[in-house]
Amino acid sequence: MNSTMQRTLIEAVAKVVISHTDELTTLDQAIGDGDHGLNMKRGAMAILERLDDLAAMPLPEALTAAGQTLVMKVGGASGPLYGTLLMTLGKHLPIAPNQNDLARAMGAAIGAIKKIGRSDVGQKTMLDVLRPVHEELALDGPGLVDRVRQRGAQAADATVPMKAIKGRASFLGERSIGHMDPGARSASLMIATVCSVMEE
Numbered sequence: 001m002n003s004t005m006q007r008t009l010i011e012a013v014a015k016v017v018i019s020h021t022d023e024l025t026t027l028d029q030a031i032g033d034g035d036h037g038l039n040m041k042r043g044a045m046a047i048l049e050r051l052d053d054l055a056a057m058p059l060p061e062a063l064t065a066a067g068q069t070l071v072m073k074v075g076g077a078s079g080p081l082y083g084t085l086l087m088t089l090g091k092h093l094p095i096a097p098n099q100n101d102l103a104r105a106m107g108a109a110i111g112a113i114k115k116i117g118r119s120d121v122g123q124k125t126m127l128d129v130l131r132p133v134h135e136e137l138a139l140d141g142p143g144l145v146d147r148v149r150q151r152g153a154q155a156a157d158a159t160v161p162m163k164a165i166k167g168r169a170s171f172l173g174e175r176s177i178g179h180m181d182p183g184a185r186s187a188s189l190m191i192a193t194v195c196s197v198m199e200e
Contacts, residue, residue, distance in 0.1 A: 001059050001095075001096060003055050003056055004055075005197075006054070006055050006059065006062060007051060007052075007054075007055035008197055009194065009197045009198075010047060010051060010054055010055060010062070010066070011048065011051060012193050012197050013044075013190050013193050013194060013197075014045070014047045014051075015044070015048075016189050016190065016192075016193045017040050017043075017044040017186065017189065017190065018041050018044050018045065020037070020186070020189055021037040021038065021040070021041040022037060023037070023185070024037030024040055024185060024186055025037030025038060027179065027180055027181075027182040027185055028182040030179045031164060031168070031169035031172055031175075031176045031179045031181075031182075032167065032168045032169050032182060033076065033168055035075065035076055036076070036078060036182040036183065036186065037182070039074050039075050039076050039078045039079065040074065040078055040082075040186055042073055042074055042075070043069070043070045043073050043074035043078070043079060043082065046069050046070070046072075046073040046074075047066055047069055050065070050066075050069060053065070054066055058095045059090075059093060059095055059096075059097070060090045060091070060093050060094070060095060061090065062090070063086045063087070063089045063090030063093065064086070064087050064091065065090075066086050066090075067082070067083040067084065067085065067086030067087035067088075067089075067090060068083065068087065069083075070082050070083040070086065071083035071084075071087075077117065077167065077183075078183070078186075080116055080117075081113055081116065081117055081126065081183070084109070084112050084113055084116050085109045085112075085113060085130075088105070088108050088109040088112040088113075089105045089106070089108075089109050091108070092104060092105035092108045092109075093105045099137060099144065102137050103134065103137040103138045106130065106133065106134040106137055107134055109130070110127065110130050110131060110134055113126070113127060113130070114127065118166070119165075119166040119167075122162070122165070123162075123164065123165035123166045123170075124159050124162040124163065124164040124165060124166070124167075124169060124176065124181045124184075125166055125167065125181060125183055125184065126181070126183035126184055126186070126187040128155055128156075128158065128159050128162070128181065128184050129152050129155040129156050129159075129184045129187040129188050129191070130187060131155075132151045132152070132154070132155040133148055133151055133152050133155070133191055135151075136148050136151045145195045145198055145199055146195070146199075148191065148195055149191065149192045149195040149196075152187070152188040152191040152192060152195075153188050153192065155184065155188065156180060156181070156185050156187070156188035157180070159180055159181040159184045160177075160178060160179065160180050161177060161178070162176075162177065162181070163176055163177050164176035164181070169181070
């Protein structure tokens, strides 16, 4: 991971979030506060404002700094949750991580998100994407990048028939069924983008 690749990766992830603002907003209007898209866009724009600095940092420091930016700039639950994800990855990843490092760090990040969000897998949240991706990272075999991308997308789709147990969507009860969780969708979008950049 050199500074050029790191810059490309950060910029691509931020831009995919911004380009899907309307979709994320629509998803959240159906079962939440309706602010997920705009909150995520605000965070992505704040990341882009720091792009030069973040690209020049070692990977763990860049992830930590990006996470801190999201905590400070993003409203609602998204800032603390995604900020915790990035900061925990930054804490546990070495400068040049391998597959095993990624799996361990993702496992730690999932644990931190469970704690701060008081949530778990199966409750129609971003965890329902992060956990399957973590499972895929822990598997040996060819085609890892493509497998992770597909697993993330499938996991987001799998939140549609779920009943929400946590967050604003849980207030809807049975009416939350039939809608994709916006946090799961934003997580799958970012994971897919990371995969695409790594392929290139």
